[in-house]
């Protein structure tokens with residue numbers, strides 16, 4: 001009998017989705033300077049893949065995606081970071097909202 005964790009997709013499919021997400025983020029990074037709207041589309045696509053395949057976007061990549069307006073965030077350009085004792089606050093200059101991340 002095969003025991004699979006609840007609602008999880010097969011490992012192969014998840015691995016594929018994660019690879020896809022990684023490459024979309026690196027493509028977004030490449031395009032950002034000249035075509036920021038393209039970057040936004042790439043990360044939006046990455047987000048959809050993550051949802052569909054029920055995988056988590058790596059925390060490192062999550063910081064580059066605004067959870068409110070879903071735009072691609074580039075430090076110093078459309079995103080500011082503030083540090084407090086308990087967490088880092090990422091401020092998105094597009095929608096003017098904060099995201100908080102605890103320290104690792």
Ligand SMILES: [Zn+2]
Pocket residue numbers: 066067068069070071092093094095096097
């Ligand atoms: Zn935003």
